[in-house]
Structures are given as C-alpha cells and as structure tokens.
Amino acid sequence: MAVRKDMAMVAAMMVLALLALASTASAAAAPCNAGLLAACASPVMTGAKPSAACCSNLRAQQGCFCQFAKNPIYGRYIQSPYTRQTVATCGIALPHC
Numbered sequence: 001m002a003v004r005k006d007m008a009m010v011a012a013m014m015v016l017a018l019l020a021l022a023s024t025a026s027a028a029a030a031p032c033n034a035g036l037l038a039a040c041a042s043p044v045m046t047g048a049k050p051s052a053a054c055c056s057n058l059r060a061q062q063g064c065f066c067q068f069a070k071n072p073i074y075g076r077y078i079q080s081p082y083t084r085q086t087v088a089t090c091g092i093a094l095p096h097c
Helices: 002-028 034-046 052-060 062-070 081-089
Strands: none
Touching: 034 052, 034 081, 052 062, 052 081
C-alpha cells in the first residue's frame, strides 16, 4: 500500500514538472497580447507615472509595438504623446514602423 502511494506521488511530481516545462516553453514564445498593456491605461491616458507592472508588460510586448500601431483599435494609443512619455519613462524606445 505504501509503495502505491509513493508511486502515485512520483507520478504526480513528474506531471507537475512536465507542466512547468510546458508553461516555460510557451511563455518564451508568448504571442502579442494587447490586454497585457491594461496596466498602462492610466499613464497612456493621463500622463501619470507608469507602474512597475506597466513597464514590465511593455518590455514583454516590445516586439509587438509595430503590430499594435497598425491595428486600427490600438494604433491611436501608440501614437499618443502620453504613450511616448510612458515608454520613455520605462526606458524603452518606440520602434519606427
């Protein structure tokens, strides 16, 4: 009986390890997600100081800026003077698309 519990525990730990590896791999290839930039709504709309979460999410989505700029929904926010100020405060440069 004790051997079965040990085997079940080992199997559960292996499943958790595989899940952790899978989530790490998918995080490395994370797609563009404008929703992550919700933390930047206040700075982009009002010029307020961006939070650490905002800057972190901007860095994570930095490769997507041109894609967002070409989107009719998000493009106007990318072109906003407050957006330029927010990205500069976070130490990020907006690309020339």
